[in-house]
Amino acid sequence: MNDASEPRTGLDALPGDLMMWILIVSELLVFGAGLAAFLGVRLTDPAGFAEAQSHLHRAMAGINTVVLVSSGWLAALAVHAAEAGRIARTRLLLAAASVLGVVFLWIKGLEYAEKAAQGIDVETHPFFTFYYLLTGFHAVHVIAGIVILGLVAWRPTARNTEVGTAFWHMVDLVWVILFPILYLLG
Amino acid sequence: MSVTQAWLFLIALSLGSTALAWTGVDGGWAALAILSLAWLKAQIILRTYLGLSQAPSWSRGFAMVLGFYMLGMMGLAVAAG
Numbered sequence: 661m662n663d664a665s666e667p668r669t670g671l672d673a674l675p676g677d678l679m680m681w682i683l684i685v686s687e688l689l690v691f692g693a694g695l696a697a698f699l700g701v702r703l704t705d706p707a708g709f710a711e712a713q714s715h716l717h718r719a720m721a722g723i724n725t726v727v728l729v730s731s732g733w734l735a736a737l738a739v740h741a742a743e744a745g746r747i748a749r750t751r752l753l754l755a756a757a758s759v760l761g762v763v764f765l766w767i768k769g770l771e772y773a774e775k776a777a778q779g780i781d782v783e784t785h786p787f788f789t790f791y792y793l794l795t796g797f798h799a800v801h802v803i804a805g806i807v808i809l810g811l812v813a814w815r816p817t818a819r820n821t822e823v824g825t826a827f828w829h830m831v832d833l834v835w836v837i838l839f840p841i842l843y844l845l846g
Numbered sequence: 847m848s849v850t851q852a853w854l855f856l857i858a859l860s861l862g863s864t865a866l867a868w869t870g871v872d873g874g875w876a877a878l879a880i881l882s883l884a885w886l887k888a889q890i891i892l893r894t895y896l897g898l899s900q901a902p903s904w905s906r907g908f909a910m911v912l913g914f915y916m917l918g919m920m921g922l923a924v925a926a927g
Contacts (some may be wrong), residue, residue, distance in 0.1 A: 674901055675896070675897035696915075702922070718868065733852070736895045737850075822897075829891055839860075840881060840884045843867075845880060846876065
């Protein structure tokens, strides 16, 4: 007979759902490979990459970092609320996290519009090919995350809140590595 | 570390890396500093937001892989000069 107080080991020790962790690791591998390729190609033309990067808006991206990590914080608080059985608070926190996700996308949209106004597209320079691919793919994950948070908020339980917010934290995790590599490395 | 403490750390580290880039400091040392801050932020998200601090063996595994990856990224960043 299993003792409930016995520490969990192996795959059972992972918080949340195993399938979500497989998805998270898969996504991290894809983004990790993309960022490694970016830095690898950057070696062939450091000056050109630095010049291209000077067209990016660091302040907007910095604000977006604060927006996304704050959204992650609200999502993490939602897990605690769900575990305490506080459904209304869980829904409120998930909704607030989603709103910040929308704010992130809005700022990202402004950034893309600014690039378009400057005539910058995916073919302008290899830097921008990576920039649009990586930030665009990330933005798609933000949209997916907002949908997941919305579904969880519809009928929140401790289990589905933990699993749904894990995806959101993955989106957060990717951004905190993507942001400095694309926007800050001079 | 509570999730609120983690959030405050993440905000401080994000502002720190942005400020570092804004000072105009360039080159290998700046790249190492910026990527070290990103490494720390990723660790905080894994341990606190994603709850790996409750699973020490998994936390060590993720930390090791992330460490190798970030060292590789630092190598590529420094090589670009």
